[in-house]
Amino acid sequence: MATSRTDSLIGSATSDYTTLQAWEDDIGVGLGGSTNLVTDDYDHHGWVKAGELDQELTISGHTTDATHRITLQSDHSSRPGGSGTPTDSFTGDADRELFYDTTYAAVITTSGYAISPLIQDDFTLIERLQFAMSSGNKHGMQLDATDITVNRCIFEGRGSSTSSSYKAFGVTNSADDYIIKACLFIEVAANYSYLPDEHPGKIYNCSFARSAGTTSVALATNYGRPDIQNNALFTNNAGSNSIGNSGSTSWTTLDYNVTDHSDISEDAGEGANNVYSKSQSDQWTAVDNTDWRLKAGNDLDGAGTNGVSADVTEDIFGNAYASGSWTVGCEATLAVVAYTQTQFRVYENDGTEV
């Protein structure tokens, strides 16, 4: 951890910055003293307020390391002096309804041919945020640096293009050792999504689902073979595979996933613990993209491995996964359902309470 840190509110008229990009550009000028966070000995934290921001964002040009980095997340009680939960972060939703909800901190890309957000600084951490890519030729979040972590986020792809250039989520050849965990990825149009490309990374405990559109894959890996474990890989039964991939490289770790297909990948190396041919509608409360909470009787509960516990410490809501019965996907447990407790008192005929 760096000796010094900055914490900036972003996104409302009373925030430090109304725009994400102004915050990012001010790092090293108004925030800290240099774009070299390591020699400057700074961490910089951006806290996004509730509401949907239609803005481009690039995080780039800074020198960072594992203990001097840039973090962007929804405003939350973990902000020093903060009390943002539950009004700013979807993770604080009292009903735990799970979908791209503009009531909470969210970022959308509507400009044509835009890449947003583009992450080019190593070790950047993105947490508890929602991202949507509107239809047309846009590219949503793209990772273009090493050691980036994306944790507990929601992505909604609305793209109509099936070109690999326009994805709700992408990873370039410059991105090594990324980790994407406890995230929800929803596709609502023809576009398939997500392009981890060539370089090593980890995709753990994410839920991929499709409420509309018929393109076949949940996850396109191109030539990449990231470590893929504990993911729900559903396409609403479209196509024949969960993962589209080029080349014929075998998988090193593709295991403990649950899918609606009879085969996850056409390439060799699938682990022995994947679960096949399950129904998308049996896993989540409402697959019309109104609520992706776990459904009672789902096939995800207990289907995962605790072998990812060094990297995954909490689910999308911040709850712990059960070590002995690790759930697949971004939600560790069914939401606690409120119930009414009825008490009876039993009396003998003489009025004595039993």
Place this chain on the structure above:
Amino acid sequence: MEILVRVKDRVDPDGDRIKTSRLFQRGDVITVQPDGHPWSPRELTNPHWRILVVLDMTVKDKQSLVGHSIREDPDAPIFRRRGTKIDLDHVILLGPVRDALDDDTRTLRKIPVVLVNVRTVIKAKPAEIPPAVIG
């Protein structure tokens, strides 16, 4: 539309040219927001920035100003932060506009810029960065 533009160059402190090219430079548009956007006090007073109010700007103009400069190189797919910039030294930017652009105290919080065609002051950047050039 209202344009937040950087007026001072930035340089990587360690002399890294790629990192410098990925920082905003003088004339680079940081963001474009709708008319009447409620900018924060920091955004209205930061001496490195100005807010230009341009009436005749199209969505296409906006897209050109906030787009990346992309090079077909897998190791550096985004070569520059921006592919175009506003030429803040253009001779057409005179009088009160010039005074406000040069005023780091930002007495005039938003600078109205009346142009027949905003593209007059939009300048494409070269595809490659000459060694001695920053912006």
